[in-house]
Amino acid sequence: MPSPKLRLDRSRHAAPQVFEHLREQIMSLELAPGAPLSRVTLAEAYGLSQTPIRDALMKLAEEALVEIYPQHTTVVSRIDIAAARQAHFLRRSIELEIVHVLAQQPDPLLVQRLQASIDRQRVCHAAGQYQEFMAADQAFHRDMHAAAGVAALWDMEQRYSGHVDRLRRLHLPEAGKAERIMDDHQRVLDAIAAGDAARAQQALREHLSGTLSQVAEICKRYPDYVQAD
Numbered sequence: 577m578p579s580p581k582l583r584l585d586r587s588r589h590a591a592p593q594v595f596e597h598l599r600e601q602i603m604s605l606e607l608a609p610g611a612p613l614s615r616v617t618l619a620e621a622y623g624l625s626q627t628p629i630r631d632a633l634m635k636l637a638e639e640a641l642v643e644i645y646p647q648h649t650t651v652v653s654r655i656d657i658a659a660a661r662q663a664h665f666l667r668r669s670i671e672l673e674i675v676h677v678l679a680q681q682p683d684p685l686l687v688q689r690l691q692a693s694i695d696r697q698r699v700c701h702a703a704g705q706y707q708e709f710m711a712a713d714q715a716f717h718r719d720m721h722a723a724a725g726v727a728a729l730w731d732m733e734q735r736y737s738g739h740v741d742r743l744r745r746l747h748l749p750e751a752g753k754a755e756r757i758m759d760d761h762q763r764v765l766d767a768i769a770a771g772d773a774a775r776a777q778q779a780l781r782e783h784l785s786g787t788l789s790q791v792a793e794i795c796k797r798y799p800d801y802v803q804a805d
Contacts, residue, residue: 591631654803660740679773
């Protein structure tokens with residue numbers, strides 16, 4: 577069951593807040609693949625009726641993050657490797673064009689903002705704060721989307737990213753993985769700042785391929801978490 581520590585914003589509908597809270601815990605693996613989600617227990621934990629809980633679970637199902645068995649139970653879905661590969665293909669295709677666009681006209685303010693995200697990652701890594709590290713990682717990529725004028729594409733990608741992002745979370749504690757992420761981000765940023773679109777694209781391609789290249793090993797380590805393709 578999820579942590580009930582969610583203070584509802586009474587100016588917003590409850591269901592989206594429950595969705596966001598559950599999704600965050602699924603992505604962090606606090607709610608692991610296979611974990612049961614009882615509508616009754618969730619309603620009690622959040623102090624809500626079952627209606628917003630049902631709506632939140634249905635939205636999670638739309639992102640294939642939970643599996644709903646009517647009249648039975650709901651469980652956090654296993655990580656679907658085929659879905660992860662497709663989400664990776666989508667993101668790589670979009671971001672290769674994004675870094676090309678950004679490198680053609682480097683923006684000093686964007687460079688500063690992206691550097692701040694990398695610096696934040698270094699602080700989080702030193703403190704062993706994996707979730708905060710991933711948030712800074714996400715901010716780096718989200719800011720590039722916004723700077724290229726395609727922020728809505730980031731939102732679209734997130735609807736398909738649940739499986740590949742959970743793979744990345746499993747892979748993150750591996751020795752040297754976090755350092756590689758930060759180094760990759762720095763190489764992408766340095767290429768953008770230098771106006772070198774080809775180098776930026778190559779650095780990004782190498783960066784995004786890291787976790788998917790280790791799928792076999794991740795599946796071997798976490799067989800109960802994954803659904804092989």
